[in-house]
Amino acid sequence: MTEWNAYKRTRRRRGLALAAALLLLCILGAAAFTKAPHRPHESAGRPVHGALVAYSPGYRVSLFGLERLHPFDIGKMDRIADQLVDAGLLTKDDFAVADEVPVELLEQVHDPAYIRGLRDAETLGRALEAPVPGFMTPRMLDERVLGPFRRQVGGTVLAARGALEHGVGINLGGGFHHARPDMGHGFCIFNDVAVAIAVLRSEGFDGSVLIVDTDAHQGDGDHAFFADDPTVFSFSMHQESLFPSPKLRGDRDDGLWGGVTDAEFNGRLAEHLDELLAEVQPALVIHVAGSDVLNDDPLTGYAMTPEGLVERDLKVFRAAHDNGVPLLHVLAGGYGPSSADAQAASVAAMLEALAD
Ligand SMILES: [Zn+2]
Known part of the structure; x- marks a missing residue:
């Protein structure tokens, strides 16, 4: 037995x-x-009615499907691009396709030790708030995660140059406003807006910059980057009770309550814009235009509708464009089922307004 x-x-x-x-x-x-991520060729794109739109299928992060466990909708950018093409507003060849920005540039803008540390799966997983499998080698992490993020940063750089050159630049990605000089969190590892401003400065642009952040979360990374820079004014409107906590102090903050309606939000935004344009006299407006303000977003608490989001984006667009100020528009966060449709409608509304 x-x-x-x-x-x-x-x-x-x-x-x-x-x-x-x-x-x-x-x-x-x-x-x-599993297929290695798509690595498209660079293209300068073609401005449509004075707007350069940057996008690439190479923006998509790929963690063998584990990325789907994160609330961030990884396919959102592709669906927005498809909708703009299907609507006949632009063709696939019109998109400006960025290369990945070089690591050396990221090390100049961020703390180099922080950038080097991202090659470690655990450190990267903390910044992304997503499970990064331990079997992924540094090369796999670079190809599948860091590379797509570097390409989105490149898209914001192209769109920023496009804004100065043509009037409006839109990146169908980017808006990583939680990334601080020495720390990533909230699904943001590289601060694309900070990199784009650094590139424009290196190319001779010395005008004042106004950041208008209307994502439902505070743009703490942008606040951290420009706290001591008098040439960049960082303004954030956000839901006060959400991440990050505690908040960082920006040049101006408006902490809102859960349940904010379209009329309440857009009314306050209009007042801020009037005051800020007069105070800052910007030579470039950067709109960090998150779609997590929508009422079906699982992480936030506003009562805003897709129509309210389009109105918000047109308000910032008109405040800049009607005053002859170049506008850079980046998409930032957005996690609900109506997010892609609403942001496609807002980009379409801006392109249609330019066509009129
Ligand atoms: Zn957000």
């Missing part, structure tokens, strides 16, 4: 070892055979 029990125990152990080996093989197989 004892021998029989020992035999059963050995068999059970062998069975478990076999199952574990099979599981490991499956994971390694998936890693080996």
Whole structure:
């Protein structure tokens, strides 16, 4: 009997070892055979009615499907681009396609030790607030996660140049406003707006910049980057009770309550814009235009509708454009089912306004 029990125990152990080996093989197989991320060729794009729109399928992060566990809708940018093309507002060849910005540039804008630390899966997972599998090598992390983010930063740089050159620049990605000089959090690892401003400065642009952040979360990263820079004014309207906590103090903050309606939000925004344009006299307005203000967003508490979001974006667009000030528009956060449609409608409304 004892021998029989020992035999059963050995068999059970062998069975478990076999199952574990099979599981490991499956994971390694998936890693080996999952298609590497799309690496498109750069393109300067073509401005449409004075707006340069940057986008690339290479913006998409790929963590073997684990990225779907994060509330951020990773396919949102692709659907917005498709809707703009389907509506006949631009063609696929009109999109400006960015290359990844070089790591050296990120190390000049951010703390270099922070940038180097992102090659570690655990550190990166903390910044992204998403599970990053431990079996991913630094090269896989670079190709599938850091590279797509560097390309979105590149898109914001192209759109910023497009804004100065043509009047309006739109990136169908970017808006990583939580990334601070030495820290990433809230799904933001590189601060694309800070990088774009640094690039414009290096190219001779020395005008005042007004950041208008209407994402439902405070733009603490932008506040941190420009706290001591008198040439960049960082303004954030956000839901006070949400991440990040505690808040950082910006040049101006308006902490709102849950349940804010379209009329309440847009009324306050109009007042802020009037005052800020007079006070800052910007030579560039940057709108960090998150769609997590929508009432079906799972992470926030406003009562705003897609129509209210379009009105918000047109308010900022008109405040800049009607006063002859270049506008850079980036999409930032947005996690609800109506997010992609609402942001596509807002970009379409801006392009249609330019066409009139
Ligand atoms: Zn947000």
